[in-house]
Amino acid sequence: MPRWRLRACPRCGGDSYVDNDIDGWYEQCLLCGHRRELKDIEQFMKRPVRTTGKHGDLDAA
Numbered sequence: 001m002p003r004w005r006l007r008a009c010p011r012c013g014g015d016s017y018v019d020n021d022i023d024g025w026y027e028q029c030l031l032c033g034h035r036r037e038l039k040d041i042e043q044f045m046k047r048p049v050r051t052t053g054k055h056g057d058l059d060a061a
């Protein structure tokens with residue numbers, strides 16, 4: 001399900017949506033078709049960052 005970003009297009013200021021394909025995440029404008037790759041999709045999606053154990057010895061238990 002695409003996520004909408006209103007007036008996010010840098011070219012025409014139109015409404016864009018965020019979706020992904022085999023190349024990764026991108027944002028595409030409905031009005032002019034302008035498309036750009038999203039490098040910082042993790043920030044956009046607000047995913048929790050997976051962290052490793054501080055001591056690194058959890059696997060030895």
Ligand SMILES: [Zn+2]
Nearest residue numbers: 009012029032
């Ligand atoms: Zn546009």
